[in-house]
Amino acid sequence: xxxxxxxxxxxxxxxxxxxxxxxxxxxxxxxxxxxxxxxxxxxxxxxxxxxxxxxxxxxxxxxxxxxxxxxxxxxxxxxxxxxxxxxxxxxxxxxxxxxxxxxxxxxxxxxxxxxxxxxxxxxxxxxxxxxxxxxxxxxxxxxxxxxxxxxxxxxxxxxxxxxxxxxxxxxxxxxxxxxxxxxxxxxxxxxxxxxxxxxxxxxxxxxxxxxxxxxxxxxxxxxxxxxxxxxxxxxxxxxxxxxxxxxxxxxxxxxxxxxxxxxxxxxxxxxxxxxxxxxxxxxxxxxxxxxxxxxxxxxxxxxxxxxxxxxxxxxxxxxxxxxxxxxxxxxxxxxxxxxxxxxxxxxxxxxxxxxxxxxxxxxxxxxxxxxxxxxxxxxxxxxxxxxxxxxxxxxxxxxxxxxxxxxxxxxxxxxxxxxxxxxxxxxxxxxxxxxxxxxxxxxxxxxxxxxxxxxxxxxxxxxxxxxxxxxxxxxxxxxxxxx
Numbered sequence: 001x002x003x004x005x006x007x008x009x010x011x012x013x014x015x016x017x018x019x020x021x022x023x024x025x026x027x028x029x030x031x032x033x034x035x036x037x038x039x040x041x042x043x044x045x046x047x048x049x050x051x052x053x054x055x056x057x058x059x060x061x062x063x064x065x066x067x068x069x070x071x072x073x074x075x076x077x078x079x080x081x082x083x084x085x086x087x088x089x090x091x092x093x094x095x096x097x098x099x100x101x102x103x104x105x106x107x108x109x110x111x112x113x114x115x116x117x118x119x120x121x122x123x124x125x126x127x128x129x130x131x132x133x134x135x136x137x138x139x140x141x142x143x144x145x146x147x148x149x150x151x152x153x154x155x156x157x158x159x160x161x162x163x164x165x166x167x168x169x170x171x172x173x174x175x176x177x178x179x180x181x182x183x184x185x186x187x188x189x190x191x192x193x194x195x196x197x198x199x200x201x202x203x204x205x206x207x208x209x210x211x212x213x214x215x216x217x218x219x220x221x222x223x224x225x226x227x228x229x230x231x232x233x234x235x236x237x238x239x240x241x242x243x244x245x246x247x248x249x250x251x252x253x254x255x256x257x258x259x260x261x262x263x264x265x266x267x268x269x270x271x272x273x274x275x276x277x278x279x280x281x282x283x284x285x286x287x288x289x290x291x292x293x294x295x296x297x298x299x300x301x302x303x304x305x306x307x308x309x310x311x312x313x314x315x316x317x318x319x320x321x322x323x324x325x326x327x328x329x330x331x332x333x334x335x336x337x338x339x340x341x342x343x344x345x346x347x348x349x350x351x352x353x354x355x356x357x358x359x360x361x362x363x364x365x366x367x368x369x370x371x372x373x374x375x376x377x378x379x380x381x382x383x384x385x386x387x388x389x390x391x392x393x394x395x396x397x398x399x400x401x402x403x404x405x406x407x408x409x410x411x412x413x414x415x416x417x418x419x420x421x422x423x424x425x426x427x428x429x430x431x432x433x434x435x436x437x438x439x440x441x442x443x444x445x446x447x448x449x450x451x452x453x454x455x456x457x458x459x460x461x462x463x464x465x466x467x468x469x470x471x472x473x474x475x476x477x478x479x480x481x482x483x
Contacts, residue, residue, distance in 0.1 A: 003477055005032060006133040006163075007041045007084075008122045010115065010142035011100060015049045015079070015086070018100055020388060021140055021170050024220075024253055029084040031254065031470035037477075040131060042122045045077060045090035047097055055080040056088060063089070063124040067113045068185040074117070076125045087129075089121045101142075112178040113185050115206065119145035120187075123154055133163045135477045140169065141176025144206035145186060147213030148198065152188055164480035167214035169207070171385050172228050172235045173311070176206030200236065211240060216480040217248045218473075220386035221407035225250030233383050249476055252407055253386045254466030260371070260392045267368035272397075274460045277453075280372065280397060287373030290366065291332045291357025300446045301330040302439070303374030303398065305367045305389055308337025308345060308360075313380030313403065318344055319432030320380075320439075321352070327443060331356040334363065334370055371396045376442055380427075380435050384408050390424070394459035399452070400424035401438050411464065415445060415455060423459040 011017055013026030029039040043049070061076040074091035089095075094114040102108045119138075123146065126133060138146040147165040154160040183193050183204050193199050198209035211217055219225050227233040229242045241248060258264055262280070263273045269286045272279030284301060295301065306312045314337075324331065331352075333345055342360055349358035359366065371377070377393035379402040386407035390400040394411070402408040404426040412424040427438040446452050 003037045003134045003474070003481070004132060005029075005037050005039045005135045005137060005477065006122070006126060006131060007039055007137045008119070008143045008146055009041070009139045010044060010118070011046075012041060012043050012086075015043055015052065015054060015088070016046045016100060020220075020253065020386065023256075023388070024168075024170070025139065027254060027256055027466045028470060028473065031466035032473065033084055034467065035470055035474055037474065040085040040087060042087050042089065042125065044095045044118050045088035046095050046100055048100070049088060050096070059087070059129070061125060061128045063121045063128065065117050065120045065124060066187050067117055068187075072117050074121050076128070087125060089118060089125060091117060091121070094118070111176070112182050112204065112206070115142045115176070116145055116186050119143055120149050122146060123149055123160075127154075127157065127159055130159070132159055134481055135164050135166060137166045137168065137477075138210060139167075140171070141174060141205075141207040141210065144176060144198075144208070144210030144213075145188075146210070148186075148188055148192060148209045151213055152192065162481070164215045164477070164483060165213060166216045166218060166476060166480050167210040169211070169217065169219045169228070172207070172219075172233070172237065173383075175200070175208070175235065175237075178204040178206070180204060208237065208240070211237070211244065215247070215483045216476050217241075217244060218476060219248070219250050220253050221410045222250035222252070223409040224383075224385045224406040227383070227406060250410075251469055251472045251476070252410055252464060253388065254469035255388060255391050255395075255464050257395065257465055260395060262372055262396050265368055265372065267365045268372040269369075274397070274457050277397065277456075283369060283372035284375070285373075287332060287369050288330070290369065291359070292354060293330050293332070293357050294354040295330040296328050298447070299328045299330055300375040300443055301332065301373070302376045302378050302401070303370040304331075304333045304335070304378050305370050306333070306335045306337075306379070308335050308341035310338075311382050311384075312337075313382055313430075313435075314338075314341040314344065315382075316380055316430060316432045316435050320435040321348055323432070323436045324439060325352045325355060327440065329355070329439070329443060332370060332374065333358045334361065334366055336360055336362055371398055374398050375446060376401050376439075378439070379403065379408055381405060381408060382430055387411070391462075391464045394423055394462045394464075397456035397460050399442065399455055399459065401442050402426055403430065403435075404428050411462075413458075416441065421458045421461075422455060423462060424455070
């Protein structure tokens with residue numbers, strides 16, 4: 001049975017992007033259409049989209065949404081696309097801004113009404129365009145009110161009578177929390193502001209609204225789906241998620257191997273493949289030159305491309321670095337983030353030159369070179385809902401060294417576990433000592449060139465394409481439709 005799917009998100013590549021949600025919203029709909037689904041995507045018409053030079057046209061559809069006591073109007077545009085239909089909801093009052101969610105210092109103070117407008121505007125646009133959805137797939141707190149509005153205002157409309165709602169949590173830590181005094185702006189029934197609804201310790205939680213309104217809840221790895229049901233990573237919602245455990249599923253994000261593969265990568269100095277790995281040595285030499293390193297012969301080179309934040313493990317990296325730098329290794333780090341960790345990384349670059357190089361920047365081309373040129377890729381995350389760099393690393397024959405959490409646990413097979421097809425190294429404790437021990441294990445195996453080559457080739461055979469993930473989503477859609 002072919003399904004008619006509406007995909008609602010606050011960002012999607014290539015139209016707008018701040019993180020992994022955009023990659024999912026940009027790739028999953030196309031993969032679903034290859035499975036004979038009809039998919040249309042709804043996005044805000046952000047300023048960055050308007051400046052992006054995309055071919056868009058007006059549909060003639062206008063929407064009007066009550067926000068508190070005022071009516072906010074928007075126009076619906078359609079992007080010219082060879083893939084799924086992409087509709088852009090234009091409301092300059094809310095979306096003609098430099099940043100998507102806030103400045104680097106502060107979130108926008110009107111984010112509740114911005115995304116309340118967008119969530120209801122999606123449903124109004126569906127009605128105006130006469131789309132008859134089987135599934136409405138909403139994502140993260142910015143679209144958490146879609147399901148709430150669907151249940152509160154649209155169920156009596158025959159167009160929505162059979163529409164099931166799947167809600168995906170990409171990162172539970174971002175909940176869309178607002179003052180209770182703003183609740184009236186949503187227009188929702190007062191009864192929904194309750195512990196069984198979107199009330200969260202006296203505040204309005206748009207993420208919770210998405211969870212309690214959904215027929216099926218998904219998140220971006222099987223292990224993360226388990227972790228968020230426990231207090232340590234449940235962000236105060238673990239009890240609710242345990243209560244809904246039968247409707248909660250984890251699906252690993254896919255990756256685009258047209259962009260992230262050493263056989264196709266346009267950003268690296270020489271392509272390579274599992275059959276001919278010579279190009280990796282060329283990339284390694286270029287990476288060492290780029291960062292100005294001097295390494296001992298036979299020393300492995302570790303790479304990191306990351307946000308410099310607590311979530312990404314910067315605290316334990318800080319405690320581990322003195323011990324790591326006693327080893328015969330090289331280290332390159334590329335990223336931006338919190339000032340205290342930026343300062344820390346710059347101290348590392350000064351203290352451990354020429355074994356360690358740091359660039360405080362986001363550079364896509366250089367990120368590709370790190371993936372291709374490093375021997376190992378380090379991800380010591382405190383938590384990691386899915387993670388993509390470890391998946392890229394596998395394809396590039398760059399052995400991941402990761403903390404066993406979330407998607408890192410699900411995608412990397414530890415070389416010490418004795419299983420067939422091992423692909424990397426994992427450590428469990430969130431500590432500098434555990435990190436150092438994992439790197440030592442990896443460095444020891446690196447000396448055995450045959451064993452290391454086998455590990456690389458195992459990783460390069462792994463398949464985390466969107467086609468596989470889309471099949472899992474299709475299974476969930478059918479489960480939601482039955483409910």
